[in-house]
Amino acid sequence: MKLAIVEPIGINEAKCHELTEKILKNRVEVNYYNTPADDEEKIKRSQGAQAVMIANKPYKDNILMQCPDIKMLSVAFTGVDHVGMGYCRKKGIVVSNCSGYANEAVSELVMGMCIGLYRKLSECSSAVHTGKTSAGLLGMELCGKKFGVIGAGAIGLKTAALAKAFGCEVYCYKRNKPENSGYTFTDMDTILKTCDIISLHVPLNDSTKGLINSDKIKLMKKNAILINTARGPVVETQALAAALQSGSIAGAGVDVFDVEPPVSKENPLLTAPNIILTPHIGFDTKEALEKRAIIAFMNVAKWLDGMPQNVM
Known part of the structure; x- marks a missing residue:
């Protein structure tokens, strides 16, 4: 099982490894990317991953259609209007958000x-x-x-x-x-x-x-x-x-x-x-981003356990 974190979610690689071990119990192989990506790069980063973690940049049908292995999206954000929700529902892709972190x-x-x-x-x-x-x-x-x-x-x-x-x-x-x-x-x-x-x-x-x-x-x-x-x-x-x-x-x-x-x-x-x-900073505090990362990883863990949470 592979998890691709395809864009920055406000934590460094060390924190990513910590959460992978603590929350996911190393049950998945995590590919961590901490640089912004255009749609083409998001497709590349998502290839072969059953679970994908994103933040607030668009992840629409044009991306999802090119990533047939995706079964779950953990959205490190509250809103999901940047996600191709219609496509996800049609294909049975679980989408969980991080409501409450900010x-x-x-x-x-x-x-x-x-x-x-x-x-x-x-x-x-x-x-x-x-x-x-x-x-x-x-x-x-x-x-x-x-x-x-x-x-x-x-x-x-x-x-x-x-x-x-x-x-x-x-x-x-x-x-x-x-x-x-x-x-x-x-x-x-x-x-x-x-x-x-x-x-x-x-x-x-x-x-x-x-x-x-x-x-x-x-x-x-x-x-x-x-x-x-x-x-x-x-x-x-x-x-x-x-x-x-x-x-x-x-x-x-x-x-x-x-x-x-x-x-x-x-x-x-x-x-x-x-x-x-202000340039969309409402959610952007050190404390909020740490909460968000924990929720996003917990969403993946709950999905792996067959009990998905925060489902949109």
Whole structure:
């Protein structure tokens, strides 16, 4: 049995060997690659492997069709929209994800973006570097603000907990309301209309693509900020950029884009005011990547035991 780790998953080779011995009990031959790969190289690296481990780069039908031995994909990521799921289901390929590994990492970035926007940290740093004072840099506090979470899954609820700890009044939206969450649940439009901060935590699928469009943004208050650490296509880029340019909303924090960074120089968010942009780092902490690797290896181990977990 062979396992091919075809792209970097945030651990070094020594850690890979440690997890192979500790979790997989050396039951499989592991081919470890810690360099990025294009589709052609991914095909080469996957040849002869029954199990393949990937991160967040595309692994679509054009790759899967060329790798007939694959029986299992361990996706070292939460979302699987970059995977050819239709093909996997058709061929009976088990796909397991690593949901939960970045709950803390993503939710902490959300709060960091909120503070960055409210306290104008980028402008403050620039003022110090250019010999200016605090003039014009009056900030705001999180405490007392209405904080809306759209997509109250594990990450959304973790974000809600942090917002509550900061003294925010938290409102949540989810299609299927969880029981005994301890938070006030309401409809999405109410959150958009009433909250000062709106944080998105929905998966990307047919129903969420373009979920936040120009009509939805028009519902937001003029002093509201929008944080997107979910998936880029959940928000219509042009609509968000236009709202920032016109001042119809106060600011935004964006960690995800329509395509993975580097972002095109033509992306209108690059010239929009009052925005914090990060190159998809929500999941990217030392602690989260270690958790992710363990889960990814456990997924393979459970599959070998005939009890696959985290199946998508």
